[in-house]
Amino acid sequence: MNSFELARPTTLAEAAQMLAEKPAETAALAGGQDLLALLKDDVLAPSRLVNLKGLPGLGSIEVDRQGALVLGALVSLDAVASSPLVQKGWAVVAAAAAAAATPQIRNIGTVGGNLCQQPRCWYYRAAELHCARKGGEACLAVVGDHSLHSIFGEVGCLAPNMSALANPGTCLGGSLRLHGPQGARTVSLVDFYAPLKQSLATATALRPGEFVTHLVLPAATGWATAHEEVRARQSSDWPLAMATAALRLTGGNVTAARLTLGALAPLPWVADAEVAVLQGKRPTLALCEQAAAVVVGKAAPLPLNEYKVTITRHLVRRVLARAAGLGEG
Amino acid sequence: MAAVASGVGQRVPRTDSADKVTGRALYSADVFRPGMLHGAVLRSPHAHARIISVDASRAVALPGVHAVVTRDSLAADVALIVEEEAHAARRVLDLLAAEKVRYEGEKIALVAAETRELAEQAVALIEVVYEPLPALIDVAAAMLPGAPLIHDEQTVATLDDGQVLHNIAGQMHRTNGDLAAGWAAADRVFEDTYTIPRAHQTYLEPQVAVAEVDPQGRVTVWTSTQGHFAIQSNISKSLRLPLGDINVIGMTIGGGFGGKFGGVVDTYAVLLAQASGRPVKLVYSRHDEFLDGRPAPGLRITIKTGVTHDGRITARECWAYWDVGVGSGASWATGRIKGVYDIPAIALHAFEVHTNKPAPGAYRAPGAPQVTFASEAQLDSIAAALGIDPVELRLRNLPDDKPQVAFRRTLLAAAEQVDWAHRTAGPDEGWGVAIGEWTNGAGPAAAVVSLAPDGGAQLFYGLMDLTGTDTACAQIVAEVLDLPYERVRVTRGDTDSAPYGTGSGGSVALFSFGNAVRDAAQAAREQLLELAAAHFSDQAQAVTVADLETVDQQVRLRANPDKAASFAELATLALRQGGPVVGEGRFSPKPSAPTISAQIAKVHVDRGTGQVTLLEFAHALDVGRAISPVSCEGQMEGGAVQGLGWGLMEEMLYDPQTGRNLNPDLLDYRVPTSLDVPPQQTVLVEEPTTHGPFGAKGIGEPPIAPGIAALSNAIAAAVGVRLEHPPFTPERVWRALQGLDPGPART
Numbered sequence A: 001m002n003s004f005e006l007a008r009p010t011t012l013a014e015a016a017q018m019l020a021e022k023p024a025e026t027a028a029l030a031g032g033q034d035l036l037a038l039l040k041d042d043v044l045a046p047s048r049l050v051n052l053k054g055l056p057g058l059g060s061i062e063v064d065r066q067g068a069l070v071l072g073a074l075v076s077l078d079a080v081a082s083s084p085l086v087q088k089g090w091a092v093v094a095a096a097a098a099a100a101a102t103p104q105i106r107n108i109g110t111v112g113g114n115l116c117q118q119p120r121c122w123y124y125r126a127a128e129l130h131c132a133r134k135g136g137e138a139c140l141a142v143v144g145d146h147s148l149h150s151i152f153g154e155v156g157c158l159a160p161n162m163s164a165l166a167n168p169g170t171c172l173g174g175s176l177r178l179h180g181p182q183g184a185r186t187v188s189l190v191d192f193y194a195p196l197k198q199s200l201a202t203a204t205a206l207r208p209g210e211f212v213t214h215l216v217l218p219a220a221t222g223w224a225t226a227h228e229e230v231r232a233r234q235s236s237d238w239p240l241a242m243a244t245a246a247l248r249l250t251g252g253n254v255t256a257a258r259l260t261l262g263a264l265a266p267l268p269w270v271a272d273a274e275v276a277v278l279q280g281k282r283p284t285l286a287l288c289e290q291a292a293a294v295v296v297g298k299a300a301p302l303p304l305n306e307y308k309v310t311i312t313r314h315l316v317r318r319v320l321a322r323a324a325g326l327g328e329g
Numbered sequence B: 001m002a003a004v005a006s007g008v009g010q011r012v013p014r015t016d017s018a019d020k021v022t023g024r025a026l027y028s029a030d031v032f033r034p035g036m037l038h039g040a041v042l043r044s045p046h047a048h049a050r051i052i053s054v055d056a057s058r059a060v061a062l063p064g065v066h067a068v069v070t071r072d073s074l075a076a077d078v079a080l081i082v083e084e085e086a087h088a089a090r091r092v093l094d095l096l097a098a099e100k101v102r103y104e105g106e107k108i109a110l111v112a113a114e115t116r117e118l119a120e121q122a123v124a125l126i127e128v129v130y131e132p133l134p135a136l137i138d139v140a141a142a143m144l145p146g147a148p149l150i151h152d153e154q155t156v157a158t159l160d161d162g163q164v165l166h167n168i169a170g171q172m173h174r175t176n177g178d179l180a181a182g183w184a185a186a187d188r189v190f191e192d193t194y195t196i197p198r199a200h201q202t203y204l205e206p207q208v209a210v211a212e213v214d215p216q217g218r219v220t221v222w223t224s225t226q227g228h229f230a231i232q233s234n235i236s237k238s239l240r241l242p243l244g245d246i247n248v249i250g251m252t253i254g255g256g257f258g259g260k261f262g263g264v265v266d267t268y269a270v271l272l273a274q275a276s277g278r279p280v281k282l283v284y285s286r287h288d289e290f291l292d293g294r295p296a297p298g299l300r301i302t303i304k305t306g307v308t309h310d311g312r313i314t315a316r317e318c319w320a321y322w323d324v325g326v327g328s329g330a331s332w333a334t335g336r337i338k339g340v341y342d343i344p345a346i347a348l349h350a351f352e353v354h355t356n357k358p359a360p361g362a363y364r365a366p367g368a369p370q371v372t373f374a375s376e377a378q379l380d381s382i383a384a385a386l387g388i389d390p391v392e393l394r395l396r397n398l399p400d401d402k403p404q405v406a407f408r409r410t411l412l413a414a415a416e417q418v419d420w421a422h423r424t425a426g427p428d429e430g431w432g433v434a435i436g437e438w439t440n441g442a443g444p445a446a447a448v449v450s451l452a453p454d455g456g457a458q459l460f461y462g463l464m465d466l467t468g469t470d471t472a473c474a475q476i477v478a479e480v481l482d483l484p485y486e487r488v489r490v491t492r493g494d495t496d497s498a499p500y501g502t503g504s505g506g507s508v509a510l511f512s513f514g515n516a517v518r519d520a521a522q523a524a525r526e527q528l529l530e531l532a533a534a535h536f537s538d539q540a541q542a543v544t545v546a547d548l549e550t551v552d553q554q555v556r557l558r559a560n561p562d563k564a565a566s567f568a569e570l571a572t573l574a575l576r577q578g579g580p581v582v583g584e585g586r587f588s589p590k591p592s593a594p595t596i597s598a599q600i601a602k603v604h605v606d607r608g609t610g611q612v613t614l615l616e617f618a619h620a621l622d623v624g625r626a627i628s629p630v631s632c633e634g635q636m637e638g639g640a641v642q643g644l645g646w647g648l649m650e651e652m653l654y655d656p657q658t659g660r661n662l663n664p665d666l667l668d669y670r671v672p673t674s675l676d677v678p679p680q681q682t683v684l685v686e687e688p689t690t691h692g693p694f695g696a697k698g699i700g701e702p703p704i705a706p707g708i709a710a711l712s713n714a715i716a717a718a719v720g721v722r723l724e725h726p727p728f729t730p731e732r733v734w735r736a737l738q739g740l741d742p743g744p745a746r747t
């Protein structure tokens, strides 16, 4: 592990300035559940860590005047999972947080760290290997073992986005408040991850010196939601696939449908267009199955992750059925 | 002997629990010696490459570095020699890679420095130029006549039929009975191929050793091992040091499961201590464990079985290809393909195949889970094809129970536990049964039991306690002497002080040491009674030992309970009359009797996601005699979870392109958590064996053997597909449900 300096800012402005000085050699530190492992494994070797944990105003769970949920970046996953406020109004977010990692990691891992975690990929995480995500020529998973990798989205890197919060957050139309040397701004979660499509070097919309201060989720009233994950192991593990569905039902008919998939694409995979087949219809299991087939029609699996297509089809059918009140599907 | 509340067969807490849960137990990493340095290892990043050059000059020049050991600085006559008495295995390997590296993580150079960080920094300064070679990870590819040879020309084998195979480390061929007659008697013949990946022992405490060399060259090693005498002998043979110049201190061990018989860190810590003249600590990381531990070998096996219409096995033949990496030794376990069944004719062809992976070692019932999976999964498909109940089919082929042997009783005990005959299953749920067998070995053992002046007992021996054997031995002393087991202090000697004893592997420990401990306690008891007899005798009455009994830590006259002396009084008296009470017990190997572990699993298979959920699990084991029932159940549960883990999620994955280990950590190498395994129903069957202490059999191994097969059989019952390649991950279940093959080799 590289030696590093630990900087401890006490104001947002100070943090932004410290992060901006040598952005290529600096990393923000929150709970450290992802970052410290990357340092120990020599995957990242920043010369400075900026500890965000001393910053004021990032530790609370609140509902603002518009009824939106505002989660501070330093709120722990466990606090999100066990908050009655979140459980009541944004149940899928609480469910996703509760399913992530382990009790110990959920006690320490934060909202900001969860959203900004680095890719889970055994090629990316091997210090000696120089994969596309690290500036190398090729994504090694393509010719190697991609059994845990993406089936959607072509960005030149198969490592899927694993963030438990990004998935329901995106589905519910969430956004992030960022703070940087130029002050604060807000970006939607969709835009936050979109830069990956342009360049593997810029995984998120964070500019030099910027960091996440809050995750904001609009009031979900009127939406019927469901979230599910499939895991090879029931704890201490990332999902093989996750899906969040949100349906607006009027007079028994679907008037709006949203679906986001996680662990299946390099960024949260928005499949709203595909589930539009539900639009204006009374949901049935057959219709949910049909929508699921349309969703996975977009998949481009490789030989070892083809199974994820079947998993996804079932998962999508289930979350749509559950959201529509059709039982477990 | 009166029954002692904490004697043989009683449920008592382990003697080491409190120290472990309060952090007082001292592990090897807790050892700090004055002036101690920290070691680090330069490992190959390539699975297979020629070493063009090694330049350690920058590492040597780094301030704070005290020793750099490379291949060139080793004496010509040293090698890494590891002998496992308990598993009858012997491996001779290069200490450090020479002209080639043959697996990712192979050791190339060693450094000792003031801190671990500095040592690692120095390692990174060593420059090695490699010429990468194609890596072989799959036994089928490695055996092809065109495959590059990982070792030398001697690994080219020509079979009787003229076929040429590459990378063959060893072969074993054996036929028992009249095979032709067996096939002729068969109404149906089944042939199936199974592939079992490598699995790591994943003991909680990684490999660790501290070594110190005194000015006379005498070596002391503190280490985490299953057998400190084995470590002593291995170091002596590897580094050509006189045995008596090495003292090995076995510290508290954080798990071994067969993987801690040495040659991984101990010898290297000694090399660094010799080179630096300072004590050196060498600690493995979890990453090191996966790259350069000694995991269980993988196996590709084809098995052909002939049966009559009513399900009697007439003949069996199998072809086993063991993935022994750069090592050897595994094929002997192929004999388990017979199981405990009556099979009139059987032929084995076993090959040990080199791949670019580390040498394998022992893992709990070495080879048994792999072979048992093949034979018990195939038996299940035979039962289905013949329309015979799987328990019934097994009963038809099991020999009758007799003294010492209770196969049928054990299988029926598991079946009864789940009410097999009336089992019910919902949609996509199924039950599977499998049995695994093991006969424990035995090794030399000795023990000394003495009485302290306070009347408490002291047990001294050279037994490494992995599984609760100290507790069981304290219970034996308590039983014989008629004392509460808390009054028995157990001390493990180092190799300088303790009489020789076998290592704790192969389920030999309690079987062997239990006998020595019982005899030592018995000898002490006799001394005590003789002393008491003399003490109670007077002109009026000559008391003999036969007139005495022990009650409440007292010896008293049967006929006159008021005439009594406490153990403390007698032990104190002994100091003046005849000398302290000391009994000794010795044991040399004697045969045990075979035991089976019968397991029944109920699973649910999600056809959509491929997830297998274990719903129920019952497990019966013939333990001979449960000296410590709590420990027996612990062994059953722990062993079963390891088998189930191998079946559900554990496998060492290798990159098909580079041969690198893809999951060298406990995130991607999944071991089951408490959420993945339901509570187990354990049934202890007790059919005593003649030479076991109080009838006990060695029971550590068998619980791991049948789990993979029980799972695969349950999955087949649930969804009608047979999985031939564990672990049964969502991906493999999906492939099977689609009717696809298990996919390319990755293990």
Ligand SMILES: Cc1cc2nc3c(=O)[nH]c(=O)nc-3n(C[C@H](O)[C@H](O)[C@H](O)COP(=O)(O)OP(=O)(O)OC[C@H]3O[C@@H](n4cnc5c(N)ncnc54)[C@H](O)[C@@H]3O)c2cc1C
Pocket (backbone or CB within 6 Å): A027, A028, A029, A030, A031, A032, A033, A034, A035, A036, A052, A073, A077, A099, A100, A101, A102, A105, A108, A109, A110, A111, A112, A113, A114, A115, A116, A117, A118, A162, A163, A164, A165, A210, A211, A212, A213, A236, A237, A238, A239, B667
């Ligand atoms: C065994 C295991 C299982 C796991 N399973 C799951 C799972 O199922 N689902 C899941 O979603 N996650 C899972 N995780 C990941 C875990 O949830 C995250 O590691 C954790 O939430 C990270 O939070 P942290 O505060 O510790 O982040 P850190 O490790 O401190 O930071 C992670 C990354 O985010 C950056 N960062 C942190 N905070 C900010 C901020 N406010 N602004 C900008 N950048 C920031 C850091 O620079 C770093 O790159 C698992 C992790 C482990 C070890």
